[in-house]
Amino acid sequence: MRKGLFKILVKINNAVLPSLIKKDPSKLSTLQKAILGYRYWVLTKALD
Template sequence: MKKALFKALVKINNAILPSLYKKDPNKLSTWQKAILGYRYWVLKQALD
């Protein structure tokens, strides 16, 4: 059940949040780093 929730969150994130994979992490703003960290955490939880 927990995995299904995170898979749904990944789909929502892909639809709503901006894609930051081509940008240099050192040049991102604080908000962009927070979004990137959140997306990474949700993806990792969905794959475990």
């Protein structure tokens, strides 16, 4: 149940949130760092 929820969140994140793949992490704003951290957290929970 919980893993399925995180898989759905990953799909929503990919559709809604911006991709930060080509940007240098040291040059991101605070909001962009928070988005990147949130996307990473959801992805790792979906893969566990």
